[in-house]
Amino acid sequence: MASSKPEVGLSKRASGPLSKKERNLSVGALEKALLRMFPKEDAEEWDRTGISVGDPSRQVTRVAVALDPTVEAIGEAASRGANVLVTHHPAFLNPPDKFMPGASAAVSSGAVVWAAIESGVAVMSFHTCLDASPLAARMLPDALSLDWSGCVLEPCPTGPDRGYGQLCQVRKGDAPMTLEKLAARCTSVFAQVPRVWGDFDREVKSVVTFTGSCGGVIPACLREHVDCLVCGEVKYHAALDAAAAGLSIIDLGHDTTELPYTGVLADAVADAGVSADCIEVIDQSGNWSHPESTRL
Helix, strand or coil: CCCCCCCCCEEECCCCCCCCCCCCCEHHHHHHHHHHHCCHHHCCCCCCCEEEECCCCCECCCEEEECCCCHHHHHHHHHCCCCEEEECCCCCCCCCCCCCCCCCCCCCCCHHHHHHHHHCCEEEECCHHHHCCHHHHCHHHHHCCEEEEEEEEEEECCEEEEEEEEEEEECHHHCCEEHHHHHHHHHHHHCCCCEEECCCCCEECEEEEEEEECCCCHHHHHHCCCCEEEEEECCHHHHHHHHHCCCEEEECCHHHHHCCHHHHHHHHHHHCCCCHHHEEEECCCCCCCCCCCCCC
């Protein structure tokens, strides 16, 4: 029987007497503050960083945070009084060729831009500059209780502490750790069964974590004699070659590994000076459903 999808909604950030006092911020000032935490220089050349839609001079009222800037997310943000939507993924990479209403960018390439302008919601995104940031680097290692060495396999030109692919070790207290046990830990942490390629009985000592699409990190894993790659997404033939070379892979799902970024972004928005009472997190965890396997 298929499990029902949770409704997309928003959750209010925790607040209390120690919450930072709200200060008047323009949309442009919020962007500048976030760019200090996630510099554009750390982003890939093909990426889009910062404001893609909106008036930088407008004052921030409330801020919604999401993984993806969908038409639905913009509507949810506007319905809660937010006039800024901060996301991980950008609204577009290549400029839209037309701006028309639509259910999604698949229907109309400028549908998200149209919805944002019509709703008065500014959209700003921090994609690969967030992926490469020290704030994001600890997310998967900490979630999986791995010891991160501080080393990244694909460092950015801007510094050795910024980049992709965290080289980790299994903690002494968890040894011996098998691939099966590590996969079970992933299931427990993310409440979702991952895809696993490798011998379940194999002992795992070294692990590389990589959110989203793991790109070209596999050759670096092999050079470092890594036992297992835990990632958000891997292409089939890359996994095939990696397995033949002795690298086990745990594929968690692209969005599964990046949904926690909404918490990182929400904290960053608060650090920029927006009151915790004025920050909402859009829940986009219900995009995929996982029906139970049945025999007919």
